[in-house]
Amino acid sequence: MESLTGDHRSPLEAFLKQYLDQTGGVWDEIEPQVYDVALPDGTELPTGRGSGSGVLRLAFDPEALPEHPSAQLASFGTPLVDRLLNDALQRGRAGQFFFIGLNLQPHDLLNRLRRSLTVAPATIQIKTVRALHFPQVAFWFQTAFVSDQKEQMVLPLAIDLHYGREVRHLEQILDPTRLAEHASPALPPARAISLQAGYQLARGQILRSIAALANNRGRELSERCDVQIGRLQQYYADMRLELDEQKKRATANAEEAAGRRAERQAALAREEQLRIAELRQKSQLQADLRLLQLLRVEQPKLLVQISVTAADHATGRLDVVWDPLLETIEAVPCPVCGKPSYEFTLNKSGQVVCDSCKPSGVGGKPSKR
Ligand SMILES: [Zn+2]
Structure with a gap:
């Protein structure tokens, strides 16, 4: 490229x-x-x-x-x-690229692991390290807000299909100088959720953003609508007042004139209701969402299997991912609750749990992952 x-x-x-x-x-x-x-x-x-x-x-x-x-x-x-x-x-609705030029042999990986991850009271050892392709998908959604005016915007969002969560550094994974049509080196794929499941996650996230944007716009819109309705009601109140004035001045043929005025009053009331309904209708906000494009980026990362050992504890295991692009360990999903964390505890039985799983996690439930 x-x-x-x-x-x-x-x-x-x-x-x-x-x-x-x-x-x-x-x-x-x-x-x-x-x-x-x-x-x-x-x-x-x-x-x-x-x-x-x-x-x-x-x-x-x-x-x-x-x-x-x-x-x-x-x-x-x-x-x-x-x-x-x-x-x-x-x-170009859908494309796939491979991220290239990453260092897959980071210096002193064990110490970097030990610095970012704690498994109390255990010591971390590296069992195996495998370089794999980890899929990340960038989605571009287009949303349109339609009311008395139309506003369009494009919202990008990337999902890591291995962990099934949002990728925050979208710009970095889309660096055009680092994307290639062919893998280099060729690597086996990491375990991942389907593209469809990734799309559902992205869509859910985007819908939450859109709901927030729509609420703001909806509030402004209804304030504007209230002001317009206020003016309209004032206008019709003035008209009614004028009819009442005519009534005071009317002398001859009073009965016939009263009938006409009543008809006119009723017509005014109908017109007022109609115009208010029209205003409300125009002020309704509709949001529309569609997927414009997606790009799948296969990025090499290291899947590191670690063992955690402490005296009087059974040995525990944990899989962690080293991202050579950011040069960090990715937050590790708790084996029990799935919540990403960098701080874990090793149970006597050898299970690794996050802080929120610690009290009830002892001897705990089977791993979700
Ligand atoms: Zn947990």
């Missing part, structure tokens, strides 16, 4: 060239920021200049346009670029 860093071009320019290279299109750089491009077969062009011949002249710099009157400006938000971005998204 071509490196994206160290490229003097704008991200949009770099995207266009990669897009054309990958999809079978052709580009020719006429001068800096001006290109002749032939789009891949089947790409439908938005109508406009230059779309007849199949070759387009594109300028990324608006100042180049006077010199190239046939050129189209390529910038975010133009129909052409929207179309290309959309097409790239459709083509």
